[in-house]
Amino acid sequence: MVEGTSTLERRRTLSEHPTAILFGLTGLLVVLIAVAASTGAYPISFGEMLAAIWRWLTGQDPIGTTDTVLFEIRLPRVFAGVLAGAALAAAGAAYQGLFRNPLVSPDILGVSSGAGLGAVIGIFFSLPIWAIQFSAFAMGLATVGVVYLIASMVRGREPILVLVLAGVVVGSLTGAAISLLKILADPYDQLPAIVFWLLGSLSSIRNADVINAAPLVLIALIPLILLRWRINVLSLGDEEAKALGVDSSKLRLVVIFAATLMTASVVAISGVIGWVGLVIPHLARMLVGPNFERLLPASMLMGGGYLLLVDTVARSLTVTEIPLGILTAIIGAPFFLWLLARGRDGWS
Amino acid sequence: MNQAAPLRTPIIVTRELGTGYPGYAVGRDISLGIAPGEVLCLLGPNGCGKTTLFKTMLGLLPAQAGEVLIDGQPIISLARADIARRVAYVPQAHAAQFPYRVIDMVVMGRTAHLGLFAAPSPADRSKAHEALGALGIDELSEVEYTRISGGQRQLALIARALAQDAPAIVMDEPTASLDFGNQVTVLSEIKRLKGLGLAIVLSTHDPDHAFSVADTVALMHNGRLMSQGPPAAVLTPQALQTVYGVNVSLVDLDGGRTLCAPDYETGRLR
Amino acid sequence: MSIYRQLKVCFLALAWLSGSSALARELVDSGGRPINVPEQITKVFAAGPPASILLYVLAPEKMTGWPNPLRPAEAPYVAEPFRDLPALGRLTGRGGTANLEVVLRVKPDLILDFGSVRDTYISLANAVQSQTGIPYALIDGRFAATPASLRLLGKILAVEERAETLASYVEKTFNEIDSVIASILESDRPRVYLARGPDGLETGVKGSINTEIIERAGGRNVADAPGQRGIVRASIEQVIVANPDTIITWDPIFYENVYKDPLWSGIEAVERRRVYLSPVAPFGWIDRPPSINRVIGLKWLAGLFYPDKLGGDLNAMTREFYKLFYHVDLSDAELETLIEWSKGQAPSNAGAR
Numbered sequence: 001m002v003e004g005t006s007t008l009e010r011r012r013t014l015s016e017h018p019t020a021i022l023f024g025l026t027g028l029l030v031v032l033i034a035v036a037a038s039t040g041a042y043p044i045s046f047g048e049m050l051a052a053i054w055r056w057l058t059g060q061d062p063i064g065t066t067d068t069v070l071f072e073i074r075l076p077r078v079f080a081g082v083l084a085g086a087a088l089a090a091a092g093a094a095y096q097g098l099f100r101n102p103l104v105s106p107d108i109l110g111v112s113s114g115a116g117l118g119a120v121i122g123i124f125f126s127l128p129i130w131a132i133q134f135s136a137f138a139m140g141l142a143t144v145g146v147v148y149l150i151a152s153m154v155r156g157r158e159p160i161l162v163l164v165l166a167g168v169v170v171g172s173l174t175g176a177a178i179s180l181l182k183i184l185a186d187p188y189d190q191l192p193a194i195v196f197w198l199l200g201s202l203s204s205i206r207n208a209d210v211i212n213a214a215p216l217v218l219i220a221l222i223p224l225i226l227l228r229w230r231i232n233v234l235s236l237g238d239e240e241a242k243a244l245g246v247d248s249s250k251l252r253l254v255v256i257f258a259a260t261l262m263t264a265s266v267v268a269i270s271g272v273i274g275w276v277g278l279v280i281p282h283l284a285r286m287l288v289g290p291n292f293e294r295l296l297p298a299s300m301l302m303g304g305g306y307l308l309l310v311d312t313v314a315r316s317l318t319v320t321e322i323p324l325g326i327l328t329a330i331i332g333a334p335f336f337l338w339l340l341a342r343g344r345d346g347w348s
Numbered sequence: 349m350n351q352a353a354p355l356r357t358p359i360i361v362t363r364e365l366g367t368g369y370p371g372y373a374v375g376r377d378i379s380l381g382i383a384p385g386e387v388l389c390l391l392g393p394n395g396c397g398k399t400t401l402f403k404t405m406l407g408l409l410p411a412q413a414g415e416v417l418i419d420g421q422p423i424i425s426l427a428r429a430d431i432a433r434r435v436a437y438v439p440q441a442h443a444a445q446f447p448y449r450v451i452d453m454v455v456m457g458r459t460a461h462l463g464l465f466a467a468p469s470p471a472d473r474s475k476a477h478e479a480l481g482a483l484g485i486d487e488l489s490e491v492e493y494t495r496i497s498g499g500q501r502q503l504a505l506i507a508r509a510l511a512q513d514a515p516a517i518v519m520d521e522p523t524a525s526l527d528f529g530n531q532v533t534v535l536s537e538i539k540r541l542k543g544l545g546l547a548i549v550l551s552t553h554d555p556d557h558a559f560s561v562a563d564t565v566a567l568m569h570n571g572r573l574m575s576q577g578p579p580a581a582v583l584t585p586q587a588l589q590t591v592y593g594v595n596v597s598l599v600d601l602d603g604g605r606t607l608c609a610p611d612y613e614t615g616r617l618r
Numbered sequence: 619m620s621i622y623r624q625l626k627v628c629f630l631a632l633a634w635l636s637g638s639s640a641l642a643r644e645l646v647d648s649g650g651r652p653i654n655v656p657e658q659i660t661k662v663f664a665a666g667p668p669a670s671i672l673l674y675v676l677a678p679e680k681m682t683g684w685p686n687p688l689r690p691a692e693a694p695y696v697a698e699p700f701r702d703l704p705a706l707g708r709l710t711g712r713g714g715t716a717n718l719e720v721v722l723r724v725k726p727d728l729i730l731d732f733g734s735v736r737d738t739y740i741s742l743a744n745a746v747q748s749q750t751g752i753p754y755a756l757i758d759g760r761f762a763a764t765p766a767s768l769r770l771l772g773k774i775l776a777v778e779e780r781a782e783t784l785a786s787y788v789e790k791t792f793n794e795i796d797s798v799i800a801s802i803l804e805s806d807r808p809r810v811y812l813a814r815g816p817d818g819l820e821t822g823v824k825g826s827i828n829t830e831i832i833e834r835a836g837g838r839n840v841a842d843a844p845g846q847r848g849i850v851r852a853s854i855e856q857v858i859v860a861n862p863d864t865i866i867t868w869d870p871i872f873y874e875n876v877y878k879d880p881l882w883s884g885i886e887a888v889e890r891r892r893v894y895l896s897p898v899a900p901f902g903w904i905d906r907p908p909s910i911n912r913v914i915g916l917k918w919l920a921g922l923f924y925p926d927k928l929g930g931d932l933n934a935m936t937r938e939f940y941k942l943f944y945h946v947d948l949s950d951a952e953l954e955t956l957i958e959w960s961k962g963q964a965p966s967n968a969g970a971r
Contacts, residue, residue, distance in 0.1 A: 041859045065858065065884055072881055073855050100445045128871050129816050155370075186686075187667075188828075188906035189868075192849045193815045203853040204817040206881070226465040233459050235446055239408045240439060244512070245432025245460025289492075290446035293467060319843035320823065320850035 018294045021287055025301035029082070032305050036078045036312040042069045072207060080205040080213070081311040082304035084266040085276055087217045089303025091259035092277030093284065093295050094224055097235035098255050099160055102285070105278035106263045108164060109256065110171040112274075114143025115267040116198055117174045120181045123193045129204070132197075133212075133268045140264030146170055148256060159238060159249070199323030200271035202311050209269040216265035220258040224296060231255060231292045273324050275332030276303055282339055356383040359419060359516040359547045360405060360435060366413025367397060367404040367571075373412060374400040375571040382547045382564075384515060387538060389558040390551040391583070392568030393592055398551040399440075401568075402518050405549070406437050432460035436509035438519040441502040447492040450485070450504050451476055457511035472511075479510035483537060498525040506534065510541075517541070519550040523557060535561050555583050555596075555608040567591060580606065593617040645774055648758035648767065649735040651743065655753050656727050659775050663726035663752075665709035665716075668759055668909035671901055672732045674700065675784060675910050675943045676768065677777050682706065682724045685716075688900065694952055695900035697945035709746065722750055728774070732767070732909060733759035761830050761912060765789045768910075787942065788913055792834075795920045798927045799836035808923045810837035811862035811887065812904065816871040818882075819852050828905045831912050835919035837864065854881050862887050864922070866904060868896040873959065894922060895959035900944065903960075914939045918960065932957060 038046045044066055052067050062071065091106035099108065107113065118139025122132030147170045151163040178198070185191045224231070230251055234241045241248040267273070284298040307324075310331065314322045358381035368374035375397035382388045390398050403409040405416055407423045416423040418434050436457065444453070451473065458472040468476075480486040483503045488496055493504065502525055509517050522538075523531045538548055538561050552558060558565050558579050565582040567574045569591045575582045588596045588608070595611035642654045662680045664670035670685050678697065683706035693701045706724065707716030709731070721729065729746060731739065735758050747754040755774055757767045765785040772781020799807070810832050814820035822828035824839035826847045832839045840860035841852065858881075865887040867873055873895040882888045896903045896915065903915030914936065921929040933953060940946050948956070 041853070041856045068881070068884060069855055069858060073853070073858075077853075097446070102445065126816070126871065132816070186906070188902065189814070192820055196815075196820065196851050201851055203851050204819050229462065229467040230459065230464070232448070232452070233456050236444070236456065239403065240437075242408055242428055243406055243432060243437035243439075244456055244508075245429035247428045285446070289452075290448050291452055315853055315855070318846070319856070320841070320846060321853055321856075323851065 018288045018298075022294065022297055022301065025298060025305070029301050029305045029308075032308050032312075033078055033082065036081070036308050037070070037074055039312055039316050040069070040074055041315070042066075042074075044070060044074075076207045076210050077202050077205045077311065077315075078308060079210050080202050080266075080269060081308040083210060083214055083217060084202070084270045084273065085280070085307025086300035086304035087220075087262040087266045088273065088277040088307070089280040089284070089299040090221065090224060090296060091263045092303075093281035093292070093299040094231060094255050094259045095277075096281050097231050097290075097292060097295075098252060098259075099164065100235055100237055102282055103278070105274070106259055107171075107272075107274075107277070109147045109167040109260065110143040110174060111140045111260050111263045112267055112272045113171045113174040113178070115140030115264055116272050117143070117177050117181075119197045119268075119271070120178050120185075120194050123190050123197065124181050124185055126190070133209070137264050137268035140267060141260060143170060143174060144256065144260040144264075148253070159252075196323060197271045199325040200273035200328075201314075201321060201323050202270055203315065203321045205269060213265045213269050217262050220261040220265070223254050223258045227251065227254065228292045228296060232290075235290070235292075270324070273307070273328055275328040275336075276307055279332045279336050279339070280306055282336070286339075356385065357420070358383045360518075360549065361417040361420075362401075362405060362414065363417070364414035365401070365404060365411055365416060367400045367409065368412050369409070370412070373571065375404075375568070376413065378414070378573055380566060380573070380576070382516060382549055384547050385542055385545045386563045387542050387548045387550070387561050388564045388566060389562035389579070390549065390566050390568060391553075391555065391558055391591075392551075394553075396568045397571045398568060399520055402437070402520050402549070402551070406435060406518060407431050429460045432512065432514065434514050435516045435518060436512035436514040438502075438505050438509045438517065438522055440520050441498050441505060441525050444493050444501075447494040449490055450480070450493050450496065451489040453493045453504055454480055454489075454508045454511050457508035458513075460512060460514075475513070476507070476511045479507040480504070482510060482540075483507050484533060499527055499530045502526055503530065503533065506537065515545075516547040516549070519548065521551050521553065523552060523554065531557075555588065556606075558583060559606045559608070583608070589617070645755075647743075647755045647774075648763075648770065649740045649743065649756040651740065651756060653747075653753045653755055653774075655755070655774060657776075659727040661724065661726045662728045662730050662775070663706070663709075663721050663724060665729055665731035665754075666733065667708065667907035669730045669732035669757070671907065671909040671911055672757065672767070672771060673730055676771055676781060677775050678945060680775060682726055692898075692900040695940065695944060695946055695948075695956070700945075718746070718750060721746075721752070726752060728752065729754040730757065730771070731755070732757045735759075759827075759908065761827075761834060761908070762792075764910065764913070765792075784910075784943065788910075791913060791917055795835060795916065795928060798920075798924060802836060802924075804838070808837045808864045809840050809860070809862045810864045810866060810923075811840050811857060811860065813865050813867040813872055813876075813893075814849065814869065816869055818865075818867060818869065818872040818876060819854065819857075820849055821852050822849050822905070823847055827908045830908075831904060831916045831919060832866070835916050836923050837919065857882075858885060861885055863890065863892060865893040866896060866919070867893065868898050868902060868904060868906070870895065892922075897956045897960055899956060910943065913943070932960070 038044060038049050048066055049070060052070050055062065056071065088106055095104045095106055095108060096102050115136040119132050119136035122135040147166045150166040154162045182191060182194055185194060230246050233244050233246045234248055234251055238248050280303040281295065281299045284295055284302050288294040288298045310327050311324060314324055314327050361381045362378050365378040366373060366376045378401060380388065392398055400409065404411055418426060418431060423431060454476040455468045455472055458468050458475065462468065477486055477489060480489055483506060485500060485503050488500060493501065502522060506522060522534050526534060535557060542548060562579050564577060565579045566576045567582050567587055574591065575587060585596050585598060588594065593616050595614050597609050599607045599609055601607060642656055644652060644654055646652055660680060661682050662673055663682050664673050664685065667685050673681055678700045681700060681703055683704040685708040687705040688696060688701055706720055709716045729752055731743060735756055739756060743754040743756045757771055765788050768781045768785040772778045812821050812829050812832065821841045823846045824842040828849055829839050840862045863886045873893065876882050876888060876893050887893055898906065901911035903911065903918060917935055918932065921932065936953060936957060937948050940948050
């Protein structure tokens, strides 16, 4: 009892200082980036790292393997982790408001399963990596497009419900298509690649991947930032939002497009990574409250930091890589159960 | 009664309105008009179509027949924000999904006055505080909306409608979840708003509330308007018996108020 | 219940009467399971890709079909009458797609599985055998057991002479290589990385079935993760740290990119141009599937690792193996296509392809 009260008190105090929290999260992310950049199989000390960065800043020529590892392998991977985590968490935060459900994740409309199918098709036809990525990206967008079209053709009283159901149906269809291709794929060659892709990994990230994905994520972020207040209003539900003067169907389309673009861009380079978009916005809401103006940056900072942390563990815990999807689920699932138990406590 | 009302231009007009969904009519032939400074009270049994009528009046549901005019313009020609600047809506108190603070909830009423990409300014916030103050719940402004009682939520939703600054407010059973004291708070607030020249439409299950605040009562039965007019003319014991199947006697108090006393001995007639 | 049992007994009796016009022989398979097989076995159903290759090399005329359809690039390397056999699906292993009714329809005298003889597969064999009434032979698929497995299946299929020819070829290969690498210090052996997948970042961990021929040919697999088995993902950083001096791949996309990619350029194998593209037709040389096909891969790898002692004429060696095991006479063009890059040439003509 007493303990419960004190956590509630602490929670209230925390959400009363959102700016301080956002600064704290930013600081934490910077520290994580520094730690992640100096961690890895190839030994680079913190001092060597600073020296290499100094060389880069002052425009000197890179020296040897250290600089290659740092600038071509590790930093791209670190930034990809931050980018993917931030994008997934932002999309999750937007979707949880849009669908008025804190248990919603960015793949509810099938973007991940669509992207998965795109990648599996690419692997099945032995396409080069850039084509696999593009296929994943395009199929992710196309799947959500199909879901949206189906939902808008069904004239129901509950547009959100119809959307979610269409997402479930199309999602399971793409899942079936993936399974079919897994059966048809070469079991010794393509099947492992498919399995690895569907589990998510940042192990083959290049600078080019980050350079391709980052602008798309930023473009998708702009409408979410600009419409931050209206996204709050939308989370009250379709009718209330309309009564408050928000054109909810147009706004919904914009949010779906932004969240899909974000998710598809990062999933195309990272593979399917679950849980981040579900758990992180939840946690961010506990820290800064549900107001999207603060929820969005907090989710992005925490999502970026979380995925970076998980990826750093994934590449340094064992000699080989642990797929990210496995780690995020192992960490995410119990954590989420804890959140649920705690949340019920707070509402009673 | 207030005989000046018909002289003013009505803000909300429904003309032979049909409500409901394609293939499933809920209400038909509903013609109403609400002018500034006027309170219209909608009475009718559960399921008679009050909420559906409200949603159609607000343009949340398309009219199945007839039309809705806001400030003389067909509602279908108006953008959402245009409607919201003219008519505010107080839904029945609901449980929110997300723990917004009360002040955030109320300040959302300002949305129709904000630019597409804007967030509320300090001026919007002080308007929201003003509205909370008017309902006597400003001290709740920093509390999470999910933590306050159903009655307090209803008051907060009314405050949000006030912050919306619209000349007309549509309230769906605003007193339904309130305790006795808060019912009085809401009804006197309605009287105050009427005094300020707002047009108010509300639905209620309590004839007493209609007697105490309404200029016009519309009695709904099976999706149609049975009668419409001043409370004393509409809420006759016969009409109430027809609609609710209950014998009632009306008691006139000193000062011109009327109370409605159901006959619990005979109970429900149907 | 009892009626069904009686019916089943009747059917089994009928099947036995009709199928066993030839005298039955009792044998023991690699799983230690006694099996009753007819004197004359004419049709064999291979339960998976490894078994189908074992059967193809030993007694192709007894095949009923392939587990998967052959790809267009693979067909020319399979002897004419057998390349057109139907695809019947696989009965075991990952993603079993064969239907027991399909198995019964082709009326094999024997079901053959070649691979693990662990309990899972023993119980699968028993289950299928009791369901179909067809004897199910489980043959040990470990690479080292290859000669013994060839001889055992030769005995089961009554093709002992051919089995002996192939088994002694494999034994001779093993012995040759073993005697050479026995004298080579562990630290002097090449450090080998098996690059799988188009980005080359999938690999097989040391000690798994997918990579065992690397050690067998006298190499050291740099993907050494104690306690792990099978195919894993690696990061390029780990490859840089491991710094292999030899890279083996069968992925042409990876092979075409590896010399152009700056991230791989510092790795010793790339600097020394020791990246080799494995032939894959009709079956993989390294793995894919893990079966008899790896014998030629073993000879090839040993030659790459120790060109002075074990290197020979790859063309002649390949021709001989394909003739002896795969029943095909390779034309010059076919041979050229097959082993085009397996000597590790720089893909200078890659663009022309």
